[in-house]
Amino acid sequence: MSHAQLLEREFEENLCAELAERGWLYEDDGKPMGWDVGLAMVPADALHWLATQYPDEYEKAVPGDLVGEQRAAAERKLLEHITKELAKATRMDPTTGHPVGGLLxxxxxxxxxxxxxxxAAKFGAMMEFPPANPNLTEVVEAADSVRLxxxxxxxxxxxxNESIDIVLLANGLPVVTMELKTDNTQTVNHAIRQYKEDRKPGRSRPxxxxxxxxxxxxxxxxxxxMTTKLQGGDTVFLPFNQGNHGHEGNPPSGTGSSTNYxxxxxxxxxxxxRILKDFALFEPGKSGKKA
Known part of the structure; x- marks a missing residue:
């Protein structure tokens, strides 16, 4: 392994270790065990959430009397259906104001x-969020059980066998990807170029x-x-920095990378x-910051 690769791996390991200290599951040093590249999810986490949060509906989708290959086939059908739902374009319900279809x-x-x-099984949300009222104990417990x-x-x-440095998932569904570069060897522009040139969407890349x-x-x-949509060379990346006393970038950090915020x-x-909960307040197709 080259010196540059060692530096990048150290950066990656430190970032993940600090996330683990802040409420994320980081098992076996983040090895992608259980990851299904074709479904683009961690099936065990997705099924666990549906089975524990909606047991009656799960019984309709995956009857408890199924065993072995029959049970595995029923679970696979459910997971494949989820991918079809994820592939839909998200729209906002004009009545409720909630997103319908797609990941959101x-x-x-x-x-x-x-x-x-x-x-028919009617599953509720694939995530629960901490309520404003902490006395809603059932909601609090459900939010606490979300697997990040x-x-x-x-x-x-x-x-x-191409891979992305880091993927963050909520109940088995990817929500964030990250490509890392250490400034001792490469710049953030190398990561942007990697997304544009080597991370183009395609049929084999769900x-x-x-x-x-x-x-x-x-x-x-x-x-x-950051970007919310990969589209090859047309991908638009926007800065996600704090600013540095009226200038671009980030102020130095006394305890690590300037980007550790x-x-x-x-x-x-x-x-x-909280951010994930608020994300759906933005109407699909529009961009901007929440006031």
């Missing part, structure tokens, strides 16, 4: 799953399909850029859960 719709609203010869997971070096192409993750971060020790503050579990 699945996270906030849920989905229905119909099968021939069985009653870190995976490292995650395959994104069913035909190759993780990179527009809408399958909420945001993609290009991160170096000094700078952060990203994982120490923004991606820390409590803040990230």
């Amino acid at each position: 719709g699945v996270l906030r609203k849920g989905f229905s799953f119909a099968q021939i010869g069985r009653p 997971r870190i995976l490292r070096q995650v395959r994104f192409d069913t035909k190759t 993780l990179l399909t527009p809408g399958r993750a909420l945001v993609h971060f290009a991160v170096s020790n000094d700078l952060v850029y 990203l994982w120490r503050e923004i991606l820390a579990r409590p803040t990230f859960m």
Whole structure:
């Protein structure tokens, strides 16, 4: 392994370790065990959430009397249906103001799953968020049970072994991807170029399909850029920096990278859960910052 690769791996390990201290699951050093590259999710986490939060509906989708290959086939059908829901364009329900379809719709609203010869299962949201009223104990418990997971070096192409540095998931569904570069060897522009040139969406790359993750971060020790849609050379990255006394970039940090606010503050579990909840307040197709 080259010196540059060692530096980048150290950066990656430190970032993930600090996220783990802030409420994220980081098992076996983030090895992508359980990751299904074709479905672009961690099936065990997705099924666990549905089975524990909506047991009656889960029984309709995956009857308890199924075992072995039959049970595995029923679970696979359910998971494949979720990917179809995730592939839909998100729209806002004019009555409720909630997102319908796509990742945001699945996270906030849920989905229905119909099968021939069985009653339709109507699953609620794939996530629960901490309520403003802490006395709502059932909601608090559900929010606490959300599995926020870190995976490292995650395959994104069913035909190759290419991987993305970090993927962050909520109940098995990817919500954030990250490419990291250390400023001692490369700049954030190398990560941006990597997304544009080597991370183009395609049929064999479901993780990179527009809408399958909420945001993609290009991160170096000094700078952060982000995009919500990968589209090859047309991908638009925007700065996600704090500013430095009226200038671009970020102020120096006395305890590590200048960009550590990203994982120490923004991606820390409590803040990230609030951001994820508010994300659906933006109408699909529009951009801007919440006032």
